[in-house]
Amino acid sequence: MLKQETVYIPEAEYIYRVSHRIMEGDCQMDHGPRLAKVGPLEADLYCVTNAMYDQFLKESGYAPVDSAGFLRHWESGRYPDGAEDLPVVYVSQEDAKAYAEFYGKRLPTEEEWQYMAAGPEKYKWPWGNAKNYKFCNVFGENTQPVDSHPEGRSPFGLYNMCGNVWEYTSERLDEVDHSHQFIVLRGGSYYTAHYYWHSESGAMRNNSHLKVHLMGGAMDRYGTVGFRCVKESG
Numbered sequence: 001m002l003k004q005e006t007v008y009i010p011e012a013e014y015i016y017r018v019s020h021r022i023m024e025g026d027c028q029m030d031h032g033p034r035l036a037k038v039g040p041l042e043a044d045l046y047c048v049t050n051a052m053y054d055q056f057l058k059e060s061g062y063a064p065v066d067s068a069g070f071l072r073h074w075e076s077g078r079y080p081d082g083a084e085d086l087p088v089v090y091v092s093q094e095d096a097k098a099y100a101e102f103y104g105k106r107l108p109t110e111e112e113w114q115y116m117a118a119g120p121e122k123y124k125w126p127w128g129n130a131k132n133y134k135f136c137n138v139f140g141e142n143t144q145p146v147d148s149h150p151e152g153r154s155p156f157g158l159y160n161m162c163g164n165v166w167e168y169t170s171e172r173l174d175e176v177d178h179s180h181q182f183i184v185l186r187g188g189s190y191y192t193a194h195y196y197w198h199s200e201s202g203a204m205r206n207n208s209h210l211k212v213h214l215m216g217g218a219m220d221r222y223g224t225v226g227f228r229c230v231k232e233s234g
Contacts, residue, residue, distance in 0.1 A: 001051050001084050002147060004044055007156050008233060009116055011039040016111050018207050036111040043108070043116050044228040046146035046159050047167065050079035053088040053099060060102045064095055069218025085145040087165045087226035093183050094220075096168050096227040105229035107170040110209060112230060113186045117162070118206040119155025125205060126154040126161045136163030138203040140190040143226075158228075163203040165189050165226035166210065173211065185210045189224040 016036035053071075056062065064070050072090045073080070079088075091099075093107070100106050108116065117126050127135045135152030137144045143164055154161050161167070164187075171184040188204030201224075204210075214220055 002046060002049060002145075004046060004048070004052060006042040006231075007045055007158060009039045009041040009043050009112075009156060009230075011037075012115060012120060013037050014115060014120070014122065016114065018110065018114065018209050019205075036115070038109075038112045038115045040233040041108075041112065041116075041230045042233045043112075043156070043158060043230045044105075045157065047087040047165060047226045047228045048096075048099060049085050049146055050074075050088045051084035053091070054079060056099045056102060060098070062095075062098050062102070064092070064098075066217045069221040070095065072218075072221070073223065085147065086143045087146050087160075089143070089165060089223050089226055090221045091225075091227070092220040093168050093172070097170075100227075100229040103229070105231040107168055107227060108230045110169050110171055110184055110186070113161075113167065113169050114206055116156060116158055116230075117154050117187070121155055123155065123206060125152075126158070127152045133163075133203060136160065136203050137190045138163040138188070139192050143190060161187050161206075163188055163190055165224055166222075168225065168227040169209075172214075181214045182211045183214060185212060185225060191224050 014036055015033045017033050069090055097107060123129055125131060136149055147159055149160060153159055166185040166189050167187045169184050169186055173182040186209055188202050192202035
């Protein structure tokens with residue numbers, strides 16, 4: 001059973017650009033450039049696992065207000081045998097924030113996540129500029145342990161920032177009419193759908209993100225989304 005470790009992310013500035021696909025025109029839209037400042041931070045080496053989240057529940061007594069779909073892959077309040085080091089899924093952004101806050105941490109911003117994945121080299125993928133799906137869990141049938149694919153670690157040594165599971169950021173966007181809210185995901189997942197699906201899937205580059213409409217309850221918990229945490233250093 002893995003124990004969480006943290007990695008130091010030094011203070012830095014970089015030119016932030018992010019891209020996302022617009023389904024209606026099947027094209028990419030870029031945001032930026034703008035100057036982003038990050039760090040110093042302590043970042044989780046791994047995504048939070050089933051065992052780590054189970055420990056949080058026992059220590060905190062946390063229970064979501066709306067539990068629809070919460071940890072739906074667990075049985076009788078327990079994760080499946082052999083799944084202790086798999087990334088926890090079927091948690092909402094709020095469930096992830098509760099975990100982070102209990103341990104004095106938080107979810108990373110988009111700018112922080114991108115720098116943690118790309119490093120000062122501004123790599124397109126965590127491992128470098130060349131796409132190599134051997135370095136991540138993609139086109140798979142399920143998630144893999146959070147310490148898998150060490151060859152695909154980011155410049156700071158962080159595991160699985162591409163593929164395996166999408167990762168929550170702290171972003172929550174409120175549209176102009178205040179009746180629609182969105183969260184932002186990073187990194188992609190093991191599951192690859194048809195290219196023309198409205199939602200992108202599979203492994204994603206460091207400068208790509210996915211905006212997801214919040215629907216409430218079970219609709220805000222997904223089998224392909226997990227999270228890692230950060231905290232200010234010093």
